[in-house]
Amino acid sequence: MKIAVLPGDGIGPEVTAQAVKVLQALNNNGLKIEMEHAAIGGAGYDAAGDPLPEATLNLARQADAILLGAVGGYQYDTLPRPMRPEQGLLRIRKELNLFANLRPATLYPELADASTLKPEVVAGLDLMIVRELTGDLYFGQPRGIQVNEAGEREGYNTMRYAESEVRRVAHIGFQIAMKRGRKLCSVEKANVLETSELWRAVVIETARQYPEVALSHMYVDNAAMQLVRNPRQFDVILTGNIFGDILSDEASMLTGSIGMLGSASLDENRKGMYEPIHGSAPDIAGKDIANPLATILSAAMMMRYTFGHDGVADRIENAVKKVISQGLRTADIYTPGTTRVGCAAMGDAVLAAL
Amino acid sequence: MKIAVLPGDGIGPEVTAQAVKVLQALNNNGLKIEMEHAAIGGAGYDAAGDPLPEATLNLARQADAILLGAVGGYQYDTLPRPMRPEQGLLRIRKELNLFANLRPATLYPELADASTLKPEVVAGLDLMIVRELTGDLYFGQPRGIQVNEAGEREGYNTMRYAESEVRRVAHIGFQIAMKRGRKLCSVEKANVLETSELWRAVVIETARQYPEVALSHMYVDNAAMQLVRNPRQFDVILTGNIFGDILSDEASMLTGSIGMLGSASLDENRKGMYEPIHGSAPDIAGKDIANPLATILSAAMMMRYTFGHDGVADRIENAVKKVISQGLRTADIYTPGTTRVGCAAMGDAVLAAL
Ligand SMILES: CC(C)[C@H](C(=O)O)[C@@H](O)C(=O)O
Numbered sequence: 001m002k003i004a005v006l007p008g009d010g011i012g013p014e015v016t017a018q019a020v021k022v023l024q025a026l027n028n029n030g031l032k033i034e035m036e037h038a039a040i041g042g043a044g045y046d047a048a049g050d051p052l053p054e055a056t057l058n059l060a061r062q063a064d065a066i067l068l069g070a071v072g073g074y075q076y077d078t079l080p081r082p083m084r085p086e087q088g089l090l091r092i093r094k095e096l097n098l099f100a101n102l103r104p105a106t107l108y109p110e111l112a113d114a115s116t117l118k119p120e121v122v123a124g125l126d127l128m129i130v131r132e133l134t135g136d137l138y139f140g141q142p143r144g145i146q147v148n149e150a151g152e153r154e155g156y157n158t159m160r161y162a163e164s165e166v167r168r169v170a171h172i173g174f175q176i177a178m179k180r181g182r183k184l185c186s187v188e189k190a191n192v193l194e195t196s197e198l199w200r201a202v203v204i205e206t207a208r209q210y211p212e213v214a215l216s217h218m219y220v221d222n223a224a225m226q227l228v229r230n231p232r233q234f235d236v237i238l239t240g241n242i243f244g245d246i247l248s249d250e251a252s253m254l255t256g257s258i259g260m261l262g263s264a265s266l267d268e269n270r271k272g273m274y275e276p277i278h279g280s281a282p283d284i285a286g287k288d289i290a291n292p293l294a295t296i297l298s299a300a301m302m303m304r305y306t307f308g309h310d311g312v313a314d315r316i317e318n319a320v321k322k323v324i325s326q327g328l329r330t331a332d333i334y335t336p337g338t339t340r341v342g343c344a345a346m347g348d349a350v351l352a353a354l
Numbered sequence: 355m356k357i358a359v360l361p362g363d364g365i366g367p368e369v370t371a372q373a374v375k376v377l378q379a380l381n382n383n384g385l386k387i388e389m390e391h392a393a394i395g396g397a398g399y400d401a402a403g404d405p406l407p408e409a410t411l412n413l414a415r416q417a418d419a420i421l422l423g424a425v426g427g428y429q430y431d432t433l434p435r436p437m438r439p440e441q442g443l444l445r446i447r448k449e450l451n452l453f454a455n456l457r458p459a460t461l462y463p464e465l466a467d468a469s470t471l472k473p474e475v476v477a478g479l480d481l482m483i484v485r486e487l488t489g490d491l492y493f494g495q496p497r498g499i500q501v502n503e504a505g506e507r508e509g510y511n512t513m514r515y516a517e518s519e520v521r522r523v524a525h526i527g528f529q530i531a532m533k534r535g536r537k538l539c540s541v542e543k544a545n546v547l548e549t550s551e552l553w554r555a556v557v558i559e560t561a562r563q564y565p566e567v568a569l570s571h572m573y574v575d576n577a578a579m580q581l582v583r584n585p586r587q588f589d590v591i592l593t594g595n596i597f598g599d600i601l602s603d604e605a606s607m608l609t610g611s612i613g614m615l616g617s618a619s620l621d622e623n624r625k626g627m628y629e630p631i632h633g634s635a636p637d638i639a640g641k642d643i644a645n646p647l648a649t650i651l652s653a654a655m656m657m658r659y660t661f662g663h664d665g666v667a668d669r670i671e672n673a674v675k676k677v678i679s680q681g682l683r684t685a686d687i688y689t690p691g692t693t694r695v696g697c698a699a700m701g702d703a704v705l706a707a708l
């Protein structure tokens with residue numbers, strides 16, 4: 001298993017280091033894991049003048065899986081757009097064809113208090129958002145800012161999906177639903193957008209191959225409501241890039257602890273990039289207070305989705321559950337009566353629990 | 355004051371009837387209000403084969419303000435797209451140039467329990483979303499479904515904003531902020547979309563004329579999170595058509611009682627269309643159990659925004675507060691210990707409280 005480790009910016013390096021310790025321990029345990037590090041985001045810009053240096057992209061291409069920390073920092077905000085950290089992220093997704101973004105929103109019973117929602121609304125929450133990641137407004141051409149006929153500046157972007165793009169991510173959605181609660185809700189805006197009309201038609205066609213999955217359709221505005229009203233009605237949500245960006249952030253916040261949520265971005269062959277959903281949090285970087293569990297759980301997803309080692313994934317996830325039930329907490333999830341620990345100590349605790 | 359009344363479908367007619375009673379009472383009280391009814395949505399299709407019959411559009415053009423119920427019903431779901439009820443809504447917005455959609459999300463203290471969020475998170479919630487309503491993906495050209503070079507179907511829509519479109523709605527946003535908490539948060543996705551980059555630039559330019567308003571910017575994914583995490587950080591949210599569609603529905607659900615929320619859609623001259631944010635709810639139509647308060651509050655917004663009768667608007671809003679504090683509840687907001695009333699009885703109670 002060749003893993004490219006891209007720590008990135010802010011708290012990225014310190015949380016990634018904890019996940020690397022976990023992977024290293026698995027290595028000593030018989031799995032053959034090779035890891036190599038490279039720079040991305042602001043760190044890539046600092047090192048090579050590019051948020052996705054060529055050496056990093058090459059390493060990522062050769063790897064079977066990628067572990068990413070986070071990108072972004074105030075000092076890069078004034079750079080021209082192509083040099084900004086998030087462009088490194090967008091480009092690696094596109095270059096490696098990582099079209100299926102899996103974002104679980106899972107509530108740990110011990111952390112239910114952290115949610116701003118009432119416990120009876122979110123208890124047991126366990127939903128999976130499958131977001132298309134290489135199409136839509138993010139990459140559609142034409143795009144730009146131009147002066148129009150009236151002599152005014154005008155900004156434009158193109159929402160665009162070809163049926164094959166919808167079909168391949170729909171398959172991923174249905175396959176994941178088959179391993180979970182066998183319910184898939186496809187979210188779009190087909191009452192207004194032709195792109196969504198096609199999306200819906202292709203999802204319906206694809207569904208024929210998954211007769212055991214109960215398929216429903218929901219408009220994106222209603223989905224944003226229903227996530228607040230009754231999030232447990234959902235099992236798998238399948239949606240496009242921009243709607244998925246919005247809904248997955250909303251869904252993750254329902255748990256109240258985004259320091260606990262990992263994600264996967266997969267290509268056609270299950271090669272994948274794995275990263276916590278939280279950002280680079282530059283204000284707390286280097287202070288050993290960040291929560292490494294989302295990154296460690298991303299490593300678990302890597303074992304499950306890219307390497308097919310469900311057992312290993314379960315072991316990592318159970319180790320995380322154990323440290324939580326032991327009452328260990330980083331600052332972001334701390335409540336009185338629990339034991340506050342730093343980033344590295346939390347990583348060590350997971351190692352011990354493994 | 356010439357008002358076009360467009361009851362629409364489902365519960366539209368019954369909730370509109372209650373707001374009409376309230377306007378009628380104001381009329382008897384000295385205001386000169388003329389009302390005329392016409393069909394829209396499914397009712398328009400049934401009456402004239404068109405979700406926005408020409409007679410309706412003409413009436414709406416001649417009116418100073420429009421009171422709309424709701425549109426939509428299962429029996430219209432299989433019609434070709436241009437005949438569907440929501441097309442009536444989209445067309446009247448565009449034809450009348452109703453570019454500024456005002457959607458308040460206000461929590462009534464007595465109804466705080468209805469929220470799925472913890473009381474301490476939403477107590478006193480009072481935010482206003484100003485959504486652009488006649489541009490963006492909703493109306494951008496080109497759009498459609500075509501077969502691409504690879505021989506596949508491909509759906510596409512265009513996100514597009516000219517600077518004048520951004521500027522005029524930004525002015526509305528700042529003016530409303532001036533009358534409220536003087537905070538405006540502009541929401542877009544400028545880290546990815548050029549349309550958003552222009553949006554942000556124009557909002558910053560416009561802000562110079564409102565030095566007393568504290569302006570901030572937020573990416574739409576973060577805004578969807580922050581609405582769940584801490585919705586009271588917001589005063590006015592200014593955003594585009596599609597992001598506003600999603601965020602305003604999310605925000606309204608934070609209150610737990612969308613039967614209580616009205617909305618306004620204004621043109622350059624403060625002519626406006628006023629409607630409850632809830633839908634046509636065909637399953638409860640005609641049973642006299644719908645909540646008419648959102649429509650009555652929409653009539654209050656009409657008095658405020660189109661006719662500049664702030665005092666009259668206050669009176670209506672206070673009458674609604676009074677019936678709520680009297681413990682009167684329609685089914686959607688009923689809790690044990692309160693008094694359940696029907697749609698017409700709720701309208702009568704507001705009349706009495708006036
Ligand atoms: C940083 C940004 C470009 C990115 C996106 O919009 O996809 C982020 O919000 C995410 O969801 O991973």
Ligand SMILES: CC(C)[C@H](C(=O)O)[C@@H](O)C(=O)O
Pocket residue numbers: 191192221440443444599
């Ligand atoms: C019915 C639909 C076309 C409409 C919209 O998307 O604008 C509705 O969701 C709204 O927000 O008023």
